[in-house]
Amino acid sequence: MTQTLAPASAPAPGRTARTRRLLRATAIVACLPYLGLKVAWIAGSHVGIPDGSVLLEHRVAMAVGNGLTLLLDSCVIVLTLVLTRPWGLRVPGWALAFPVWVATGLLAPIMAGFPLQLLTRAFGGDGVSASGAGGEPFLHSWVFAVVYTGFIVQGLALGALFVLYARGRWGHLWRGRVWDLPVGFVGAPYKALAVVGAVLASFPVAVRLYWACGGTAGLGDGERTAGFRVLEAMHVAFLAAAVAGTLLLAFRGARALPVTVPLASAWVGSGAAACWGGWVLLAALLPADDSAERPTALMTFTYAGQMTVGLLLASVGAHFLARRSARARVRP
16 A cells, blocks of 8 residues: 555646645635634634524533644644655655545535535525524524535645546556456455444435435434435435445456446445545534434434444455555566
8 A cells, every 4th residue: 555656756737736725725715714713712802693593501611622633633733744845756745645535525515415405495495404403594604605615626626636646556456447356355254244334224214215215213303304304315426426435346246347436436436435434423422402403213223233334344445455456566
């Protein structure tokens, strides 16, 4: 995983270098509004927070949460530097691949979900509730527009930079088609993990599909909206992509496909399942003064199941990449 191919260390052509500089600047600038809001809130400002917001009732929790999210978004800037500076080629593979996978898992649902919410509203549907249990909005609507637009730009720029970087350093890991993979390329224990992950995925898939189709059991009042149902369908799609991509890699299915297709499906799908599932699970476990604000037991188990599935399937993908990297090193 830490191998650096000769083409990666060669100077990038002028056009590629300019593209990387532009993408780096775009990603960094896209981080600034969010980072600025977080710093302002930590300093005690109420910009973007209406009077009566539940956020103003939990100042310590808000400061801790803002500090954590400030740190997470600052990591995007660090990643853009790693992906565009010469010293970034010396970073161990796992030390770069893991945070990029996490960033993919956190940003991909936002990049897909926010436009879906806007489309839902455009066609007369109600969006996901931005209110607390008492109906008071906890943030002004412009905050969501600024923050989520910034996340989408960050995701696009960071994703493009990672593709350019990975193509030079690890391009051999996804060359060829599925039929080029040797029989038994993925070991039996990891095939078993892929099957277990696929079976366990049936629970969060079934629950979220039920909610996407309009079911309300296990939901609070704030989740019974058209926007929420659209997002549930999106999470079903990410889980399906993770399962499908991982099974294709593990069992050499759809052999005419380029390896890139199931690998990308497993990467994005497992990241969205594990990282977003873990993020909302963490939010669900935080204390709340009003019982109406607490996620139900079914929601908590669904998020935990989604996170578990994502981690299991991601381990299979990591094994696949490690095997391909090891085979490339031993070739004459």
